[in-house]
Amino acid sequence: KLLLHLIRDHHYRNIGFIKGTEGNPDAIERFTVFKKILKEEGIEVKRDLLINGDFSFESGMNAVIELMNRRMGPCDVLVAANDDMARGALSVLQTRGIHVPEEIAVVGYDNQDLCDYLSIPLTTVEQPVFEQSWKAMELLISIIAGKKDVDDIILSTELIQRQSCGCTTTPDKKFYTYNIKDEEGKAAYPDISVFEKRIQGIYDEF
Numbered sequence: 001k002l003l004l005h006l007i008r009d010h011h012y013r014n015i016g017f018i019k020g021t022e023g024n025p026d027a028i029e030r031f032t033v034f035k036k037i038l039k040e041e042g043i044e045v046k047r048d049l050l051i052n053g054d055f056s057f058e059s060g061m062n063a064v065i066e067l068m069n070r071r072m073g074p075c076d077v078l079v080a081a082n083d084d085m086a087r088g089a090l091s092v093l094q095t096r097g098i099h100v101p102e103e104i105a106v107v108g109y110d111n112q113d114l115c116d117y118l119s120i121p122l123t124t125v126e127q128p129v130f131e132q133s134w135k136a137m138e139l140l141i142s143i144i145a146g147k148k149d150v151d152d153i154i155l156s157t158e159l160i161q162r163q164s165c166g167c168t169t170t171p172d173k174k175f176y177t178y179n180i181k182d183e184e185g186k187a188a189y190p191d192i193s194v195f196e197k198r199i200q201g202i203y204d205e206f
Contacts (some may be wrong), residue, residue: 001157002124015077016050021052025148056085077101084112089106094119
């Protein structure tokens with residue numbers, strides 16, 4: 001969603017990428033998707049616009065410095081594999097007097113809490129972290145209770161469009177609602193008692 005937004009809505013063609021930690025599954029998957037989408041959209045993956053990182057703020061800073069030292073060709077947008085590296089890249093660009101997004105856009109991934117409060121709010125992707133944690137606990141409880149076959153669970157992410165990609169407005173803030181239900185089908189908000197009751201039931205059976 002993020003890449004297609006950059007390509008189809010903003011018409012960026014010279015797209016740089018700051019990779020995550022080498023060997024990290026998330027880093028591998030995000031870079032794989034980056035290459036796949038660019039290929040499908042008929043856009044060249046330019047090697048001189050690819051730089052290694054390690055998911056840290058400092059590696060995002062170093063990535064921009066290295067790209068500048070390479071005297072890289074035109075770069076419309078810099079895609080970082082996470083928000084920390086995107087923030088590092090933003091800091092160097094601003095220090096060097098390079099205007100974001102007018103001269104180069106920057107985007108990240110994860111939607112950390114502070115992304116909306118930067119001097120240039122960061123376009124990124126929000127992961128459903130609470131739901132991930134909740135589902136992980138549900139699976140764990142099921143396994144403890146004796147369930148052997150565990151299905152894969154895929155949760156949806158959300159594209160968060162802000163100024164750093166070139167969008168002129170930022171969506172109104174929204175209170176995050178958790179799409180979680182208890183055993184009776186009622187909405188279950190961050191209430192650990194739901195898990196406590198289910199865990200106690202397992203203990204009682206033992």
